[in-house]
Amino acid sequence: MSEIARPASASTARSFERFADLAVASHRNAVAVLIVAALLAFLPGFFQLPPLDRDEPRYAQATSQMRETGNYLDIRFQDQPRHLQPAGTYWLQSLAVELSGYGAKAPIWVYRIPSLLGAITSVVLTYWVALAITSPAGAFIAALFMTASILLGFEARIAKTDAMLLACTLGAMGFLARAYLAKAVTTAGAMLFWTAMAAGVLIKGPLIVLVIGSTALALCAWDRSAAWLKALRPGTGIFLFLLLILPWFIAIGVMSEGKFFQTAVGKSFLGKVTTGEQGHGAPPGYYLLLFSVTFFPAAGVAALALPWTWRNRVARPVRFCLAWIVPTWVVFELVVTKLPHYVLPTYPAIAILTAMAVLAGKRPSRAYFAVILLAFTVYAALGHVLLYLSEASFSPAAAVVSAAGVAAAAWGFGFLHERPVSFAMAIALPAIVLHFAAYGLILPKLNNVWMAPRLADAIKRNAACAAPAVAAVGYHEPSLVFLVGTKTLLAGESQGADFLAAGGCRVVLVADRNEAEFRTALARHNRAPVLRERVDGINMGRVRRESIGIYTP
Numbered sequence: 001m002s003e004i005a006r007p008a009s010a011s012t013a014r015s016f017e018r019f020a021d022l023a024v025a026s027h028r029n030a031v032a033v034l035i036v037a038a039l040l041a042f043l044p045g046f047f048q049l050p051p052l053d054r055d056e057p058r059y060a061q062a063t064s065q066m067r068e069t070g071n072y073l074d075i076r077f078q079d080q081p082r083h084l085q086p087a088g089t090y091w092l093q094s095l096a097v098e099l100s101g102y103g104a105k106a107p108i109w110v111y112r113i114p115s116l117l118g119a120i121t122s123v124v125l126t127y128w129v130a131l132a133i134t135s136p137a138g139a140f141i142a143a144l145f146m147t148a149s150i151l152l153g154f155e156a157r158i159a160k161t162d163a164m165l166l167a168c169t170l171g172a173m174g175f176l177a178r179a180y181l182a183k184a185v186t187t188a189g190a191m192l193f194w195t196a197m198a199a200g201v202l203i204k205g206p207l208i209v210l211v212i213g214s215t216a217l218a219l220c221a222w223d224r225s226a227a228w229l230k231a232l233r234p235g236t237g238i239f240l241f242l243l244l245i246l247p248w249f250i251a252i253g254v255m256s257e258g259k260f261f262q263t264a265v266g267k268s269f270l271g272k273v274t275t276g277e278q279g280h281g282a283p284p285g286y287y288l289l290l291f292s293v294t295f296f297p298a299a300g301v302a303a304l305a306l307p308w309t310w311r312n313r314v315a316r317p318v319r320f321c322l323a324w325i326v327p328t329w330v331v332f333e334l335v336v337t338k339l340p341h342y343v344l345p346t347y348p349a350i351a352i353l354t355a356m357a358v359l360a361g362k363r364p365s366r367a368y369f370a371v372i373l374l375a376f377t378v379y380a381a382l383g384h385v386l387l388y389l390s391e392a393s394f395s396p397a398a399a400v401v402s403a404a405g406v407a408a409a410a411w412g413f414g415f416l417h418e419r420p421v422s423f424a425m426a427i428a429l430p431a432i433v434l435h436f437a438a439y440g441l442i443l444p445k446l447n448n449v450w451m452a453p454r455l456a457d458a459i460k461r462n463a464a465c466a467a468p469a470v471a472a473v474g475y476h477e478p479s480l481v482f483l484v485g486t487k488t489l490l491a492g493e494s495q496g497a498d499f500l501a502a503g504g505c506r507v508v509l510v511a512d513r514n515e516a517e518f519r520t521a522l523a524r525h526n527r528a529p530v531l532r533e534r535v536d537g538i539n540m541g542r543v544r545r546e547s548i549g550i551y552t553p
Helices: 007-023 027-042 055-069 088-100 113-130 136-149 149-155 161-181 188-203 207-223 227-233 235-256 260-272 288-296 299-306 306-311 316-334 341-359 368-390 396-415 420-445 451-462 478-484 493-501 514-524
Strands: 467-474 487-492 508-510 530-539 546-550
Touching: 007 027, 007 420, 027 113, 027 136, 027 149, 027 420, 055 478, 088 113, 088 161, 088 188, 113 136, 113 149, 113 161, 136 149, 136 306, 136 341, 136 420, 149 161, 149 288, 149 341, 149 487, 161 188, 161 207, 161 227, 161 316, 188 207, 188 227, 188 235, 188 514, 207 316, 207 341, 227 235, 227 368, 227 478, 227 508, 235 260, 235 508, 288 299, 288 316, 299 306, 299 341, 299 368, 306 316, 306 341, 316 341, 316 451, 341 420, 368 396, 368 420, 396 420, 451 478, 451 508, 451 546, 487 493, 493 508, 493 514, 508 514, 514 546
Parallel strands: 467 487, 467 508
Antiparallel strands: 508 546, 530 546
16 A cells, blocks of 8 residues: 555544444433434435335235225235235335325335334344443444345344334343343333334234243243342233233134134144245255345354354353344244244344454454455445346446445455454444345336336226236236235236126236136137236246236127
8 A cells, every 4th residue: 555545544543442432422422323324325226116025015905905995903905815914014114104194196105104114213222222231332233234134124124023123022022131131120111112012013923022032931941040130020911011012902703703813823833834825945054054145244253253152151141142133043044934034033132242242352363354345346246237137227326326335335344443442333334234225226126026016017007097907917916016006906817818808998917927828718719818918027936037918809
């Protein structure tokens, strides 16, 4: 490095370190910096990305139908009951739609607002929970690692349950930590613990009970004492918990004649234990293998923290985090159905242990930094490979931002590896920049994989009226129903032919593999359909190429 560049870089490094010191100088500063960092990490792509098949449009469509019918107890996707989880997330999404003023025409990003708020709240609550376990600097580092993680960033941008469930889990876990570590828990705090538990159950059923309950049981078994649980006022608290959750569960049980519990518990919850539902089965070790991606960029630092964690396992703060992580992680590794977000509730505990190890001086060597820098480079390049594979146009802006993220990582690793908070910021900042490139500048350009918006546009171009009746043969993705309307008919070939033969202002979408049988069925009506255009692309719901014909009478 030249003599001119070295002093300039060193001066910039000192300024960066002064900012890091200022960030942890007070709780107010720390929370403000974390909220700004979370907004920078989670907002890119939030408004631009179309509905992501399949879960997101199912949630959004069911919420839309709640508002259409005025029935906020029963959950349905078109005419099918959606008895998988309680209604909490749908209520939050309905509130977001109502407050947005868009009404029935609300775009998908409005339904994502609860997830965004849940993710930001989770970052702040990670800091708050960690304050019971480690120093303010360690709490800030842990929250920063959560902010930059790929998994939380994804959940912040998708309209479903998991970001808000994480916030509820952290709200309860903070009081559990304070009770276990003999820190004062007021009566109001204890009631907030049970309220957070109830909110988590109303959002995603018993999962929060699994996480909080397994943590408490592991600690009681480890210590051979449960006396510390008295701080949470279980007598009054359990009564409050039941008071909050039972009205909806009783109402849906009566309305569905018990079918909600048969499906939610018997099929959805217990079924996932023994079978890989919807093709999501995987052997034990799945989450461990994914961790280097889902907790990127701090996964490598977390791996280096393992020896320190083992040496300090008898310390009560470390013991609490281990009891939080291990039972839940083991349960989900043993469950046959596996999705990356299932272990998200354990990530704050991993972040806290990693932060404690960083404070103890356990940071990567320069050789290890080189591996992390290579991971940043691969992440930056991957988005541009996707642009190429999807035949999208090259994005100069994305290339510049991606290069800036890698350059920031290289600079940070060169100058900011000595002080803990500066080190954490040097890890998180490049990741946030690369998230901006990926979500804000690359993924929205992958038109080939966003088929439903293109099909919706094709319907508008080719229909003979403003509000045509629509059927789809062979392409049944929920995003199409959300974008086109609740009455979209998801049909077989004969049903689609009958639909089109009825005449009037109609459009039928037919996948190429279904067209021969569709035309044969239509010939029985002595009708010759008009193929207006074709929409080609990749169906991300099924991960296969599609060619959809747009037919009118």
